[in-house]
Amino acid sequence: MSQLPLNIDFSQVLLHLFNVVILFAILYFLIYKPVKNFMDKRKKEYEDMDAQAADKVKEAQELKESYEARLSAAEEEIRAMKSEAAARVDSETRSAQEKARQEAEQILAAARTQAEREKEKILGSTSEQVKELAAQAASKALFGNPSEAYDSFLKAASEGESR
Secondary structure (H helix, E strand, O other): OOEEHHHEEHHHHHHHHHHHHHHHHHHHHHHHHHHHHHHHHHHHHHHHHHHHHHHHHHHHHHHHHHHHHHHHHHHHHHHHHHHHHHHHHHHHHHHHHHHHHHHHHHHHHHHHHHHHHHHHHHHHHHHHHHHHHHHHHHHHHHHOOHHHHHHHHHHHHHHHHHO
16 A cells, blocks of 8 residues: 555545544434434424414404404493483383373362362352341341341351351
8 A cells, every 4th residue: 555645544544534424424314313303393393382372362362352342232232221221211200290290280170179169168158157147137127126136246247257
């Protein structure tokens, strides 16, 4: 074999170079490729988890919007029901007031009618009493002493007032 200057054996260099290539090939298949596959799987898992999280966030957002829409609709329905109830209460209040006013008018009319009857009854009985007193006074004036007749008329009239 030939030797190069500096005592370098060319075959030895080639042999070491070949060993390094074999070492790199073995390391590539035993370490790099499995580690790369593991890292790719890991990356895919994280991407899948990220996609699932994004989907869940999207679903949650849609659910939130749905609930907000329902809540808004429920609030609107409550507002409408309150308005309707207030209108109904107002209508019933007006109806009750009108009914009470009509009943009051009926009671007043009945009271006025009753008062008119009582007035007529009292006037009728007073008229009868006055006629009696006048008749008594006239009979006493014709048949007796006029001053006695006048005194008895006044006495009877004052007794009639006290009754």
